[in-house]
Amino acid sequence: MDLDPQNTFSAIQAAVGQASALIVTYSFSVIGAVILLVIGFLAASLIERWVYAGLGQVSGFDMTLRRFFSKIARYVVLGLVIVMVLGQFGIQTASVIAAIGAVGLAIGLALQGTLQNIAAGIMLLALRPLRIGEYVEVGSVTGTVEEIGLFATRLRAADGIYVLAPNSTLWTQPVKNFSRNGVRRNDITVTVDNAEDMDKLQAKLTKLAESNPLVKKDPAPNTFIAELGESSMSVTLRYWTDVPDFQAVKTGLNKSLRNTLNLKK
Structure with a gap:
């Protein structure tokens, strides 16, 4: 056509x-x-x-x-x-x-796993076992909390490494929150010869802790025999500090103990 x-x-x-x-x-x-x-x-x-x-x-x-x-x-x-x-x-x-x-x-x-993360994130925000700025340990995850999102939580490890943990991981495991209570206890244990005068040694350790202005007065620092061997014994100095001062006090007392008692490592 x-x-x-x-x-x-x-x-x-x-x-x-x-x-x-x-x-x-x-x-x-x-x-x-x-x-x-x-x-x-x-x-x-x-x-x-x-x-x-x-x-x-x-x-x-x-x-x-x-x-x-x-x-x-x-x-x-x-x-x-x-x-x-x-x-x-x-x-x-x-x-x-x-x-x-x-x-x-x-x-x-x-994406059921993703929905679990969202549900876990809501529970973390509701019950708040961890908050921004707190230092926590959850299973193998350790660091300072920087952000709690809907799917995952961002943390900064002590060595500055970036950590992103799924919310479900943080929710289903026990949380150790090192910042929440405001104070922390620390034990420093030293090993000495059995011939040492225990009363003098304990008084010396306690005085060393009491002389540090960052060590809490209440509870007061104290010392005790942690372990007794045939030729040596382990003596523990126990004290409390505010959370921000924990590492500084621990480092300072370790150095002072070594210098003062001239202990072998």
Whole structure:
């Protein structure tokens, strides 16, 4: 069948016109979506800072919860922005929410371990066995807590190494919190010959600890025989300090004991 040039030209012209109209329409949609994304990200960051600063004005409000709620506020704003961007292209909001719910359910079933981390993070924030700035030991994880997130907790090890631990790991194991109670006890044990005068030795060790201004007066430092052997015995000096002073006092007393008693290592 022969094609009518006039009809063909008219069809092409109509198609070009429709394509041009679609390009113009969606160009405005794309530009609007980009503007919404930029404004949305800026607004999310601004609201996160506002929430963080606002909660900081509340007396006694925990630093960990401040960061958690400020992050939640950011994610909520970003979620609303994404829905608005999809609306720019004519997608129904109700359909988007339903789709997000379905996708969320599928992802939840596929990532059960991740959901466990989220649940563990919520429990860590609710019961607060550890807080930002505290030095903790949980299983093989040790360090100062820097941030408790929805999925994982960031810590800084004593040697400055970055540590990221899943929340489920921290929640399912016993937590040793070295900072929470404010004070710590330390024992320094030395080995001496059985010929040593025990009364003088104990008095000397106790006086050495009492002379350190960072050692707590209550409970008072004391010494006792920890182990008795055939030719030697182990004597322990026990004392308490504030947590920030623990390492400095331990190092200082070890040096003083060695210099004062001239003990063999």
